[in-house]
Amino acid sequence: MTGTVEASHRQLSGWGRTAPTRARVDRPVDAASIAGAFRTQTGGVIARGLGRSYGDAAQCSGGLTIEASGFSDIGKLDDSSGTIDVGGGVSLHDLMRHIIPSGWFVAVTPGTRYVSIGGAIAADVHGKNHHRDGSFANHVVELTLVTPTGTFTVSQDADPELFWATAGGMGLTGVVISATLRLIPIETSWIRVDSQRFARLDDLMSTMEDSDHRYRYSVAWLDCLGHRDGNHRSVLTRGDHAPSGAIPDRLRSRSREVPGDPRVRVPRSAPGRLVNRLSVRALNEAWFRSSSRSVGSLHPLSGFFHPLDGVGDWNLLYGPAGFVQYQFAVPATRGDVVAEAVGAIASSGIPSFLAVLKRFGPGTPGPLSFSQEGWTLALDFPLGPPGLPALLDDLDELVAHAGGRVYLAKDARLRPELLPVMYPRLPDFAAVRRRVDPVGVLASDLSRRLGIPG
Ligand SMILES: Cc1cc2nc3c(=O)[nH]c(=O)nc-3n(C[C@H](O)[C@H](O)[C@H](O)COP(=O)(O)OP(=O)(O)OC[C@H]3O[C@@H](n4cnc5c(N)ncnc54)[C@H](O)[C@@H]3O)c2cc1C
Structure with a gap:
């Protein structure tokens, strides 16, 4: 098939469901149709995949969104x-x-x-x-x-x-x-996993620094609500692909099992906002208690890498106002920023479920690539608490002045003046954009909001 199928006008948002805007949506099936759209469209054009970026990166208000499916x-x-x-x-x-x-x-x-x-x-x-x-x-x-x-x-x-x-x-x-x-x-679709619990953030971080290199995969989950004694509990989960010799007989027939579709879906009619301070505290408690120390336990790929994919449309649990995901990276020498950020979130009393801490190796040469060697922390916040915008603005300042940056695939609210501080190679990016898009056809709500140069 050639051409474009299923042109329509739709309201689009990111996974966090904040800031929806309307645009024409085309689903081309060949390069010539995209080239034609670039020639004729005047209100901006941006590609869209599966809409899993949290903010406004894959939408273009009043313009054209090209679905790549x-x-x-x-x-x-x-x-x-x-x-x-x-x-x-x-x-x-x-x-x-x-x-x-x-x-x-x-x-x-x-x-x-x-x-x-x-x-x-x-x-x-x-x-x-x-x-x-x-x-x-x-x-x-x-x-x-x-x-x-x-x-x-x-x-x-x-x-x-x-x-x-x-x-x-x-x-x-x-x-x-x-x-x-x-x-x-x-050899198999199973991951051999070691898990460890920590009562203190500094113990977690030094363990990750000392021994992450022994594992291909490493991730820590933090309870940002904080404990009575001011410490933050965490669970560190690390693993490697299991060789076939590690698979017990009872799992042999499933040794290269493929991931399935979501087991359940949150209905569009789900009541109000189900994620609040009480539910976050209960979920954090349940997660922590169920994560005992273990060595070499076998986990299917889907459960290890994509635990949230088991529930379809889980973003609806945050209610119609939606939620923001805030993810930052800071250099390896600035682990203190992680501790300070976690402390600030706990003192704010704003609930964050699933705070995820990872370590980055050397970043790629991309001028807008997010990763840089050091630490990265990702947090989900429901929209609504009056103190949230100020908390995130303060975290932005902290991160920017530590030589870090926020992740544009998650962003919905960064102040534009901080973008060049976080991404100092913006002029290199703008030079390439001018070469391939001299008239400035490509644009998104994200690029307009942040003034990403071209
Ligand atoms: C539950 C969850 C967990 C996540 N975990 C992680 C994680 O661990 N690590 C991580 O890095 N990210 C993570 N993300 C973010 C996600 O991986 C990125 O936002 C990714 O870009 C989403 O891909 P998509 O196909 O949904 O793209 P969309 O959200 O549709 O678009 C994202 C960006 O890609 C551009 N784009 C899409 N398709 C094309 C194309 N064909 N050509 C050119 N540009 C295109 C869009 O213009 C937009 O700027 C997570 C997201 C969710 C919802």
Whole structure:
């Protein structure tokens, strides 16, 4: 099929459901239709994958949003090189179901597998293995990008400026219609996991610094509400792909099991906001109590990497006002910022469920890529508490002045003046944008709100 199917006008928002706006939505199935849209559209154009970025990155008020789901081909797996060609609209969910039975896995997966290849490249997403394997773009051999000045196939060697501006560039260099990915071999679809509980944040962080390198995957969950004694409990979960010899007989028939669809869905009619201070306290308590110390326990891939994917539309639990996810990264020498941020959140009394702490290895060269060597903390906050905007503004200042940054794929509210402080290579990004989009066709609500230069 060629052309564009299913053109419509729709209201769109990110996963946090804040700031919805209306735009025309097209679902092209070939590069020529995207090029045609670039020539004729006057109100801005941006690509959209599966809408899992939390804020306004994949919407363009009054303009055109290009849904990439029409680019859905999964090519033949090349067993000798461990690579595969995939369309920009393919989800990691579908890709995993395709490759796991043959003993392959994606080199990097974020905390949900309902993201598209284009979205994973545009945010240069990271997983629990950044300290070992870097971010998604590190494993992209090449990608094909439709821009307002033409269609280009670029790699880290062929046009590295355009490649790295696209990795992390939040769709502002064009539409990724396909990519070749380097995969990793796995013997089973199980992860061998060690878990440990900590009563103090400093003990957790020093354990991660000392021994994360022994594991491919590492993530810690923090109780940001704080304990009576002012300490913050945490659970550290680390693991590696289990070799076939580690699978007991009772699991043999499931040794390369593929992830399934969500077991339950939150209905659109879910009452009000179900996430509040009381429910967060109860959930944190339940999680902490159920996470005992364990060594070598076997977890299916889906439960280990994507625990939230078991519940469809879980974002509706935050109610119609939605929620913000706040994620920042700071240099390795500024672990004190993590402690200060956690302390400030606890004193504010604003509930945050699922505070997730990870360590980053060296960042990629992308001028807008989020990852930088050090620490990253991600938090969900329901919208509504009157003190939330001031709390997050204060955290922004703290992070910016420590040489850190917030993650644009999660952002819905950063003040524009802090963007150049957090992303000092914005002029490099603007130079590439001017080359591929001299008239400024590509735009999103995010780029307009933050004044991302082009
Ligand atoms: C539960 C959950 C857990 C998450 N965990 C993590 C995590 O652990 N690590 C992490 O890094 N991120 C994480 N994320 C964020 C998510 O991985 C990113 O926001 C990702 O970009 C979403 O992909 P998408 O296909 O939904 O893209 P969308 O949200 O639709 O778009 C995101 C950006 O990508 C651009 N884009 C989309 N498709 C294309 C394309 N074909 N060509 C060019 N640009 C395109 C859009 O313009 C937009 O700027 C998580 C999100 C959720 C909801």
